[in-house]
Amino acid sequence: MNLWLDQGSCLIFEKGNLKLGFCNSDEAETAGTITFLYDSIKEVDAVYQTFEEISTTKPKVNPDYNIYHFWGKDPEGRSLEFQYFLKPGECPEGAxxxxxxxxxxxxxxxxxxxxxxxxxxxxxxxxxxxVHANTAERGLSREELLGAVADKDALLCLLSDKINAELMDKGKKLKVVSNYAVGYNNIDLDAAKERNIAVCNTPGVLTESTADIAWSLVMAAARRIPESEIFLRQGKFTGWEPMLYLGQDVHGQTLGILGMGRIGQAVARRATGFGMRIIYHSRTPKELDFEAELVDFETLLKESDILSLHSPLTPETDGLIGAKELAMMKKSAVLINTARGQIVDEEAMIAALKNGEIFSAGLDVFAQEPFIPDELMQLENVVMLPHIGSASFKTRSDMGELAAKNAIAIVQGEEPPARVI
Structure with missing residues (x-):
């Protein structure tokens, strides 16, 4: 029997034709997973036919790890993964x-x-x-992306696409990377500067729709709306009860904003209609068309009844909200994140939600999208959305138009509407 470590965290056992992995990662979403390894896409598909009853996903490509796999649960509730490592350029049949x-x-x-x-x-x-477009209902694998960019003058990509020096060296003709997002932490700006590649984004057009989603999460998490609806649909409602699903008031409370940029201001502006006190922490004071008080970070944490995160992801904000910060918040506080998942230490947040250190959370972003820890999925006092902050017909159309105009302007030698560098 052979033993080896894969990617530093998965112990692989091999005996004859059987390969079995056990994940000893400290990451909640993968810890304890039993992984069955196969030698081809066809083998994974065949195993799926056998174990479809216990599967929790269909077989698909994960471009981040260049694997073809599906997930399942055994009768004891253990996570199972059935996996094949794709060869360079290899994809499932039909793709x-x-x-x-x-x-x-x-x-x-x-x-x-x-x-x-x-x-x-x-x-x-x-x-x-x-236009050379990925028409598959999945993201491109790393190998596919590197191969496809080779002869392109422009790249219009998503936040989930890693645009680094390696990719830019493959795309020797690239003049512009136009991100279909307001954020651009997926792009190596220094590498782009060195290669004289313009980087553009889509600010402004998604401000109001993202603020709408933030407020949807505020109301849902504070007033326990998803929990109540599930209770009703399960046929458990037998009539009005004095203590049924008590939540937190929103009107008249203190709204804390971390990062008073465009979206932070749009969220705060909506709070004026609820008669809320607004406090905020930002790198610099802002000229605002509504009343709000600039406070230090600790005061923001201690005094907010609802804390809404709107900071960009930077080395300084990565993991900014951790166990220490969560412990400073009110036990009745609601945490809202429509910014970036990595701003919050996910394990610390899960512990705080479990232990009653904060009342609830409303999340549209996660630390390792699309993976969400099982522990988080099982909590009733968290409302989760699949990163749909800008997902309205008009906003996504406006984002597309701006991203297109950015790319067009650069190749035509003009100044784009929204240039990062």
């Missing part, structure tokens, strides 16, 4: 070439679109570019 040229025209510069976006943006891009 060998996820890149499709939407408007063949060799006279135009080439643009790689890593996922399909609203049609208005694609139409705009097609006027200027020959």
């Amino acid at each position: 060998e070439n996820p890149i499709e040229i939407l408007n063949p025209d060799e006279s135009k510069p080439k643009l790689l679109l890593t996922r399909l976006i609203p049609q208005n943006a694609i139409d705009l891009l097609s006027e200027v570019f020959e």
